[in-house]
Amino acid sequence: MTDIRVFTETGEAQFGDYIALLKPRVMSLVVFTALVGLLVAPVPVNPFIAFTSILFIALGGGASGALNMWWDADIDAKMRRTRNRPVPAGRIEPGEALAVGVALSGIAVVMLGLAANAFAAALLAFTIFFYVVIYSMWLKRLTPQNIVIGGAAGAFPPMIGWAVATGGVSIESLLMFALIFMWTPPHFWSLSLFMNDDYTNAGVPMLPVARGRKVTRAHIMVYTILLVPVALAAGFTSIGGPVYLATSIVLNLGFLLGAWRIWRRDEVMAQADGYAVEKKVFRFSLLYLFLHFGAFLAQAVLRHYGLGGW
Amino acid sequence: MAFKPDHELHKRRFGRNVGLGITLAVFMALVFGLTIAKVATGPQLKAPSASTEITE
Structure with a gap:
């Protein structure tokens, strides 16, 4: 009887x-970057x-999302943003999320x-292992640099897409990896500046919680500066070209300006305008990544017609 | 012989059972399509011709 009552109270999955267990929004980024990695590779694929x-790269990404939800159910329940996920909301049992994650x-x-x-x-298997074991289980609750390491997991999909076509790794796929890897910290830290309460409640040592907001603002600036040469360098490889380079220069100037504005502000200024700059930079960072990969794709299309490229 | 009426559980889980059914059907179609694509693009297998065997 007790079991039945629990089910009716929490709702049937x-x-x-x-x-939702497969984190479809994260999956959309995986699909897009993996697809670009595959399409810009020099080897055509059926x-x-x-x-x-x-589809199976996306499924692997979704499976790691399910495993992450299984492991992080306790902290997801404490955060406003994540408390309605199926496991903390009680619609799916943690063991079931584990089973779905492992099977998928x-x-x-x-x-x-x-x-x-x-x-x-093998690269997909390593990505799942890295995200679930290295990031979720080990480092997420241990170090304020968690997002730097976690960013690596999100950076693998274009490398996997490239590997689907070529069967290997090259400077181009490594630079696509590096672009997402270096982009992740300023992207997430700008979010964490205005979503700080959630992470504080959950006890996750995000940088603003562990080291303070001033340090976080400085970190955003430093990582954005480090991101610029990586983004521009990709423009000089076989997947780059004038269109990519022009797009990248404009976007990097925009991101640098945003990071500089975040760095120059303090909490009083940020609270006065409701974190307007931080929110704007966060939204811009999404556009930044989308347009960089869009530019890779545009270069590939132009190259196909004998235009653009080096 | 009459069918037993659906248990309440069947009604409650109808949506997810249909979803799982569709997922499995899509998976089957993918495996089939993949097989066709692999056979079409893979190395062409050729039976040894009789004339080759004779000359050897």
């Missing part, structure tokens, strides 16, 4: 809850093989191996 490969990880890796190649599958 619907199919949509299992989809469209159906490309489609299924992207296995399916995604094996199917990517069959669809593309063993190297791409």
